[in-house]
Amino acid sequence: MINLKKNQSIVRSEEPIAVVGGGEIGPEDLNLALIRVNAVVAADGGAIPLMDSGRMPDAVFGDFDSLTSAYSDRIPADRLFPVREQDSTDFDKTLRSVEAPLVLGIGFLGGRLDHQLAVLNTLVRLQDRPCILLGEHEVMFHAPPRIALDLSPGDVVSLFPFQQVTGRSRGLEWPIDDLVLEPSGRVGTSNRALADVELEVDEPGLLVMVPREALDQVMQAFLSEQTGRWTAREE
Template identity: 50%
Template sequence: MTAKIVQSNAPVMLLGGGEADLAMLQDLRRHAPQVVAADGGAALALAAGMMPLAVIGDMDSLGADDLARIDPALVHKVTEQDSTDFEKALSRIDAPLVLGLGFLGARRDHELANYNTLVRHAHRACILAGGDEIVLQAPPDLRLDLDPGARVSLFPLRAVTGRSTGLRWPIDGIGFAPDGRIGTSNAATGPVHLQFDAPGMLLILPRSAMPQVVQAVLARRGWWPAL
């Protein structure tokens, strides 16, 4: 089991080196005021006048000037190259929710790798934010108070089945798979209830739904079991 570097009873913001800006960071901090950085994500924290609780990664993308501004005791270098900085950091944070910023957009290969991490760490409650969207691994059961017409996209990274209420096109009886049926561009007709039989489904929602999603995630009593 990977040793935890950061432990918190409250949500934690994890910053990456991808697309992000100070305005988005300040907006999302109301949901997760404690900040941890994955390698180059520390630059965004410093630019916002924040000192991260920890900087975790292989330290190949954080500039020397920024690194010099951080207490060496807060820097945790993980040298293995079998995982991304996002996975290195996520696996070393113990919190009820990790809200990731700077892990969507920029390099497409990194973004795809981060989706892979969400599914392989499906026991972790984590929401990634970028642009006008948020992405999370759908839990076994989730209720969201969404506005009618809100976009609800489902993209499977494994074979998954589920059930729904409150969607324009219900998903009951559909076998989803990354090389088969997918569920993009569905829409809410009002409050939504989603249930899935296995991990592997990415849920993509408008970023405006972040308050409802955070509330629903924190209200849950359990996530997927660790693999």
């Protein structure tokens, strides 16, 4: 049973939680997330599809410019956490307000490209907050120091650096050993698994995309505590 604690506008959980955004959500996305968690938090307008599905959010964060009164009036006041500043996105406001071993985010990929880029920026900046984003065809996450996944031969494994990174790999058709990956140089998109894949990276900043069907594999890897974690970034 999950124990949610609210302290200084922070939701803490000892189990994985889901975070729902107001972007594109596929017909099975909510069910896929909700059967894997016990608690769900909304980023501003993400409360709308969540409530339309019959689920009341355990907390809502954001500037509330997308959450109409028809919905906010139905949410208990102690579950609403307005963050009025305009210097960050609702995903940023929510992810930095949540402490959990893992966050599963839906409603953040797809739709406007500028929104997606802002989400990916947050995913990399908040490097101490493990989060998996669910897309239409893939799941995406910020690579931890190390991760091992039991993928099928031929599965697409795309690597995109948001800053200069180096590392090592096993089980990829094109290994990353001895390579320098950087956003304005070499990237690692459209790589493929040959067998079980192992990645080890030397610094934060690498985004990983694997097939949507690998969601449970990725969740189990993060929850195994064998991936390591990055410390919070110094601002």
